[in-house]
Amino acid sequence: MTASGSRKSAGSRPGLQTGISLGAALLVLGWLQASGSLERLEWLASDYGQQVAARFEQPSPDLHFILVDQRSLDAAEEQWDLSWPWPREAYAEVLQFLRRGGASLVFLDFIFSEPSGSGPEDDRGLAEAMRQIGKVYLPVFAKSRGGESGLEEFNRLRPGLWLHVPSGTLPPPSGSGLEVPLPVFLTAAAGFGDARWQPDRDGVMRRVPPLTRVGNRLLPNFGLAPLFTPAGVEISLGPHSFGVGKHLWPLDDAGNLVLRFPGPYQKYPQTSILDVILANRAISEGETPALLPETFKNKVVFIGSTATGLMDLRKTPLENNTPGFYFSAATWAAALGRGFYDERWRGILAWPLLALLALLGAVWGAQSFGRGLLLTLLTAVLWAAAACWLFFARGIILNWLAPLGGLLLAYGIGLGLSYRRVQRQKQFIQNAFTQVLSPTVLGRLLREPWRLGAGGEVAEVTVYFSDLEGFTSLSERLEAQALVKLLNEYFGEMIETIVGEYEGYVDKFIGDAVMAFWGAPLPVSDPALRACRAALRNQEKLRALQDRLQALGAGGPVNMRIGIHAGPAVVGMMGSPKKLNYTIIGDTVNLASRLEAVNKQFGTRILVSGETLERVGDQVVSREIDRIRVKGKTQPTRIFELIALPGLVTEEMQACLAAYRRGTDCFWRQDFRTALMHLDEAALALPADRPTEILRERCRLYLRQPPPPDWDGVTTLQHK
Secondary structure, rough: OOOOHHHHHHHHHHHHHHHHHHHHHHOOOOOOOHOOOHHHHHHHHHHHHHHHHHOOOOOOOEEEEEEEEEEHHHHHHOOOOOOOOOHHHHHHHHHHHHHHOOOOEEOOOOOOOOOOOOOOHHHHHHHHHHHHOEEEEEEEEEEOOOOOHHHHHHHHHOOOHEEEEOOOOOOOOOEEEEOOOHHHHHHEEEEEEEEEOOOOOOOOOOOOOEEEEEOOEEEEEHHHHHHHHOOOOEEEEEEOOEOOOOOOOOOOEEEEEEOOOEEEEHHOOOHHHHHHHHHHHHHHOOOOOOOHHHHHHOOOOEEEOOOHHHOOOOOOOOOHHHHHHHHHHHHHHHHOOOOOOHHHHHHHHHHHHHHHHHHHHHHHHHHOOOHHHHHHHHHHHHHHHHHHHHHHHHOOOOOHHHHHHHHHHHHHHHHHHHHHHHHHHHHHHHHOOOOOOHHHHHHHHOHHHHHHOOOEEEEEEEEEEEEEOHHHHHHHHHOOHHHHHHHHHHHHHHHHHHHHHOOEEEEEEEEEEEEEEEOOOOOOOOOOHHHHHHHHHHHHHHHHHHHHHHHHHOOOOEEEEEEEEEEEEEEEEEEOOOEEEEEEHHHHHHHHHHHHHHHHHEEEEEEEEEEHHHHHHHHHHEEEEEEEEEEOOOOOOEEEEEEEOOOOOOOHHHHHHHHHHHHHHHHHHOOOHHHHHHHHHHHHHHOOOOOHHHHHHHHHHHHOOOOOOOOOOOOOOOOO
């Protein structure tokens, strides 16, 4: 591939990655949408929003419920020997009491389609009570089969209650017949409405049709019936709106009103029907009732059942067992209160919003990890805030979860593709630098090729591991060519020290990490000291290299951690017949790698093992950091921070080291109080020294909670 072709491929990769992420996310979410899973999740999200909103909704002040509850059923059977269904006289007494109290409207949620078991006089008594109060509304039910006789009765007795809507806007037929109350009630009630309810596919009641079409005639919903009285009120019905008089409400795609439940029904004033009957009888007998009629003055009263045995409980967004009459009450309250939820934009904006947020997620997934994550979280928060504001403040329901899912899914796919790209870059870097070798060593090996025999041997070596801090974010931030150029600059200086100045062998590059060793394939004098000096020299070089690295796009300080350990290892040519590398293996290698990583815990730059310092002696300046036990080993290892060569230690560091060493001596003798005193001196000499602070924290801990008698102070590392 030519250089220009390579640049073109690298430049087009983010766009291709964005396209793949976007396409995959839309494909997955499209399948979920087709299966109905997303729709159910969206319903659950809006249900939860209603539950939250219901906590703050104020009950409609004019509503009052009279309940046929289990207490009333039980008392009627015990005291009056009345079983269900009750004589119509009971409801007549309730209406008499409400007339005394001055109720403004009464919704009697019983159809009374069968004659009373107590005879025609019982029915006529209830009908007369309805006429006297004059504001009673009863339900009817549209029927797809049967109901022709009911329809005829309604046409004969109350033809003026059919609604008239401008032609061309009629809803689809809901049935061909009607189940209606007895004729005596048809003539007595003020109005009627269809009380049918159709749940969504998950069985939850969320919406109600404003009008019911029977043949070519229309009836209102039961909860809206009083709004159509007197006859002749202006009605408008469009594809996505419905109006009655001064009211105009949004409709969903199926022509339904989406209920905004005004809180759970338990928040509203409720009275047992038994208490109303007893109060009415007390007044009739000249006694003072426990319940005053004025309780219902100017109230809109719904009379319905809550008793479990009457099977009139439904599932709503707020709770699983909601009495059926509450749907009509919620419809009335929404119509005269805050209105209904607006779902008109839900279907229109579903795919545009999903595509937009998925596109943003795909774009953010192609960014560096930190930047992409921040932008994704910010987008998610902004979208959630916008959706919540529309829902709670404006009553507009959009798909909440699908766009959010598109954002996160596309970002996740993009992040995975970015990670794969970074791994390919690391592999490329590793393969490109495996041939680094000192010319001097190469010349000797050409003269002594037997030293690279395939058979392994044990040699005394000193292993050097180094790694850059934050390489992953650096590799994500830079294009491949810029990253390689920066690493070449860095590796060039580091390898020159290891190979050129101190005659070490660079075993391999692992991404940004360097593994080198001394003592093989050719023996050298003082391998441990060479490794320590190379480490100190490379840290010095890296500090001097900072300006050049920033010019190449590093974007911040580039720091390096180094671990060094001396000991026996197996050396030799290892691999397959087609691919052999001269390398070393064993615990010595593993511990050097572990020491490099342990630097992170102590805020140090170079950590060496006690075995390394035994071979170096006082030719370097160091201090003990900790005693560790690695996983799978029983003997602890003393680890030291390599600070400088003799004569190159600052006065502040010298003062800190003197106090620090006195502190560590006391610490290992378990004289924690004296140790803390010396360590405080060290902290004053060199503030923000992380090893000093860690040891001070341990002293304070052991002063509060003394260690057990078998304490040896060793820190066990649980991970390899």
